Amino acid sequence: RVKEKWAATHAKHPPTRLALHHFDATYSVQLGKLWPSVRVAMLSERKYGALLNNFCHDAVLVDLQAKGCRDFITNREEDGQCVFPVFTVNHYLSCHPNIKCLVFPRGDVTRFKPARPDAYGLLSYYLMDAASVLPCLALDVQEGHNVLDLCAAPGGKTLSLLQSQTISKWFLCVNDTSVSRTMRLRKVLHSYVPKQFLTDEKLRITSFDVQVLVDVPCTTDRHSLMEDDNNIFNKIRVGERRRLPQLQLELLLAGIEAACPGGEILYSTCTLSQNQNQGVVEQAICLARENHGIQLEAVSLRPLTQMFRNTFHFAPDLHLGEMVIPHLAANFGPIYMCKLKRLT
Template sequence: MFDVFRDVLLNPLSWQYGVLLNRFSDLTNLKQCLTALGYTNLLPQTTHPESQSHTTPIPLQCFIHRDPVRIPTQGHHPGWLKQYYLLNAASLLPVLTLDVKEGENVLDLCAAPGGKSLAILQTATPGLLHCNELDKHRHDWLLKTLESYFPPTLRHLLSVTHLDGRSIGSVRPGAYDKVLVDAPCSNDRSWLYTPDTHQGEMWLKERTQLPLLQKELLCSALAAVRPGGVVVYSTCTMSRAENQSVVEAVLASYPGVELLDLEQQLIDSLSDHFYFAHPSAGQLVIPQKGKTWGPMYVSRLRRIY
């Protein structure tokens, strides 16, 4: 299985791309064009997105192709909203697991470049979406993403900061209904391309420090969520040390927190497209030939008190 995974990641020409539609933009003809090109919807569309009531969840519209075709990215034009965002479709799993409801206060702790913030806004209209990113350059990139996809009339729902995510739990304790920790990780796709040089050595050193940073970010998220609220932890690595070991260590040390399974209905609805492994504390999407989505690890925790 690991050989297949490595072969897929070492062959970018085999990678598939998801096309996440932007419900705030003019989508005239786009769905028909994608369908004509052989794209299908990742998720079953039970209700028409334009006829949503206030309470029904908005179906995420992500189009995928069984072949590694890629449509062009759209350029940034001030005042115009982009119609779609290209992404690894497995990166929608943390957002679908977070399951944001209308009016909830949400924190995206490590948000740049903004793919998951954007996906959250496709599934519901939160009361507040606080997007945070430590790195200044990436924070500016995040601002640009939000500006490109989200209408000015709704921007009062967004708050964007560049703080160290490890401090937010103590600055805003219990302030959010849901928190996403899409943690900095050793990113298996980039890692396999790291040249065997000084940069590679630096990455190796940083990599050993990641589990501590990830635990601190997850603890901060648990402090930031209200009792009864949900935290989703995700990475795009298959490293056990950065996935289930982080979650298990935090569960052992942080009082009043329980591990929740991901919804079986969600896993079932994605199983035709994603290859799931079932590690001890969460779910892991592993890239396979013809199903190159992932890697993506997701775990769901609830703060009890």
């Protein structure tokens, strides 16, 4: 143990404190009266969801249900006020009938036990922020699609996509520029997915700096508030932090160029920052039109937020995209997502 008062190496301005000052200054303006409750949630222990691994042979679903968990995707808490037609809402589910993510009830902060391997060495579930599954549902992958997961490591979203029943009928390319994180991604995939699904014909893992995938690096607000290690608010990383919106813009533009006309691009982050969210998407729409003659339209994700509004807290009235905001009763997120469709 370190006696903080005496520790010579104790940072005068720990990155977590700098992150909190920065968020207080920017998010109190951006989120107004919502900020105090979001702040309390972000400074409290986050809530996880257990993404069930359909490739695992152990039946853990019943065990988890017996502990009080429910699959928030197929077993939604309805309040009878859904304003979207049932067919619109069910559309997202019919494309991903197999993705199951178990969560404890609202306000219940019980922790999941670490997943155990089955007789074949495959782990039964992957723990992640349950809101991270939403961009995968929103992507709406269907038979015959080619999917490019551009910033894929450590692989939570890749693993969610791989759970889909239609996986054998589409091709997935996963990319990440970081070699060490790509190694982690490989390890995750090998711990969860049988070898026959990891062949080159089904799945390709690349490490090119091609700047195409769109679950972009960001200020990872929760991590920045809670962990001093690898914290982007560390003073020596000021330049890197300031360059983030530009990197995010380049990645999104690369994703837009990689998609074909008619194709769809899902941009997501885990920050509340307007500059890194709507700001980047607005600029990308504008630059794609001016520099590449590409017309884009934003696709509404309201049906998705309607479906899951009893599991997550969504930011009200965003003019572009949707955002899960942390709340003490449902401490998931932040996750921002915006879906764009290439018209030309």
